[in-house]
Amino acid sequence: MDSLEASSSYTFSQRAQQLTSSAIREILKVTVLPNIISFAGGLPAPQGFPINVMREAFNKVLQEQGEVALQYGPTEGHQPLREWVAQHLSIDGTTVSADEVLIVSGSQQALDMLGKLFVDPGSKVLIEAPSYLGAIQSFSLFQPLYEGVPSDQDGLDPEALTDERVKDGRFIYVLPNFQNPTGLTLGLERRKALVRRCAEVNLPIIEDDPYGELRYAGETYPSLLSLGRQAGATVIRLGTFSKVLAPGLRLGYIVAPAPIISKLAQIKQATDLHTASLTQMAVYETIKNGFLEQHLPSVRELYKQQCGYMLDAMDQHFPNTATWTKPDGGMFIWVTLPQHINASKLLQKSVEQGVAFVPGEPFYAGTEGQHNTLRLSFVTVPEDKIRQGIKVLGNLIKNY
């Protein structure tokens, strides 16, 4: 076999040459080490997976519609599931139709397809700073230039969308609810200002909302989709079943104006033909009679408790020179340390003491990363380990 490596002198594409070892993947390696208390992961709590309900759904679909479930299916998705999504999102004065819905293999795939749809090498893409690392990785394959948009406690600031900043932008990517990585939510007035501004300058908004249904405090705001439609903005909304059912299914959806869905369907065809028929049908079977309404309250309660344990432990053990966000939902807390602390160096020390988290720098694109920030996930760690891990971190920060 040695000859293989020896003889290989293939030429990779420029995008592939630019790929460096993925931060997310390195992080996930740490999280699976035994004896590590990991606040680094982005995994949902498996206690929230409705295993038996899904088992019955797969069984029923294969029993009653096996030949359809195992055959090639339409690129746009299983029609009843598209209709379910359309109906589910027809709220806040917006009506969504099934032909504005495309089923995808998780919302990460939506990001890949939107990169294909909008980004040429050197295209400007506006993105919150910080933002979801997976989106940065996904878009980066299409070699954009990032324009970072500053955000504060109320999320991204629409005032920052100056003429110069939005000029020739292909889209702005926004996570409005319990953002990854900050846990912050975009306020109502800012939502309105954002869609008005984007309508005015013809900047499409990609609204990525994986966590919106995991709100356990505060009031729900209308989506950018509904506000944007009222304001005449182009909004492309991404949703997923990863956080409300289970991520191992790899199932999500895109909602957008029909001409965009039509183009995305051509891209989806070339990308993987379609998302697994069986998975789509089993998920539809699971949720068609209102299952999520019964199921989600217990998931929200679980996440609320977990979040509470961590915030409580942070109050107790973190020095008051550090600040952090208090999320109303979702999975993440964002910490800002004193300026003299470098979170990557802190990680090295904390892993030695058996605690992992994600340093904030890789979440920044198009602007300088803040070395003194970090992300904590509170979802999958038991209470005693949360308290123990936060105590370790707190001491490390105090003695840095």
Place this chain on the structure above:
Amino acid sequence: MDSLEASSSYTFSQRAQQLTSSAIREILKVTVLPNIISFAGGLPAPQGFPINVMREAFNKVLQEQGEVALQYGPTEGHQPLREWVAQHLSIDGTTVSADEVLIVSGSQQALDMLGKLFVDPGSKVLIEAPSYLGAIQSFSLFQPLYEGVPSDQDGLDPEALTDERVKDGRFIYVLPNFQNPTGLTLGLERRKALVRRCAEVNLPIIEDDPYGELRYAGETYPSLLSLGRQAGATVIRLGTFSKVLAPGLRLGYIVAPAPIISKLAQIKQATDLHTASLTQMAVYETIKNGFLEQHLPSVRELYKQQCGYMLDAMDQHFPNTATWTKPDGGMFIWVTLPQHINASKLLQKSVEQGVAFVPGEPFYAGTEGQHNTLRLSFVTVPEDKIRQGIKVLGNLIKNY
């Protein structure tokens, strides 16, 4: 909602602007019309789907390993399935290891990822003329320049790989067994000459082999993977469970040297994180104890019969001015009509009489398409409809 369309003035990427309505999608629309006898599809026969065995496998996996099956999983794939693939392909003197295997969401996704890995705008890509339409669609998103390689009854001609033709080529894409669309198989001597030549000029070979296990006549040749490794060529082999189990699962794999798999894993991470854990585990559960060896003979027998019905009907009804391939496996027969017949025009007439097929022209890239060719699939149509449909086609050809 009108304001949405009215206000939309977004800018698509160059690749998206180049997308035209997909030939495959238009074809599939015809095939689902009622009362159409369709030889146009590429669907496997649903009688070949092991529905009950798969139902039990999904049930067992969810019962025994539900939390793992529904959780995020490793980007490279479910380790036992990677090991199964490695062992399955360790034949003809080749040893494949699990770290040379990446699990993907159907082999169409492999094509997308290989486009990302190898193709910059304007890169040269060598491809059989004709070749699989889905591969052309997939690679085209990355804007290559195609160099068509002529083929005859024995498949592509390695003699045609002149210095000029291979110069700066990023890879050559080959379907060695029962090719889509021609049904032809690359002969043994040509396989050897191909891998020798590609080793000599450092041209990676993408060996796409969805149909190899569906051989119902003639002898099996060693894969390009095994021959290529002996010759020192870089071979990237694509496989799929679509034709041996069921396509609705969307499950396939890439086998390549570990450094290429490692790069592809980074691309896969950005593309869709990973392939559904549950699907991978249920397929592994299905096949782990040698199920395919029991299952495939009946699938092969079915395809052989179906192929026989069509060839028999063609002998009876087609004029001797037409010629066609006699496949030893797979799903397709390729017809060459007299020069004065345009297959696209013939399709219009035949659809009026209730019969569909695929004209050959869209299968050509990088060279002029032959207007007098067409592809027939014999897999999903019952015997009487095959005979009836071929008679209609034969008469149309005679009277064109």
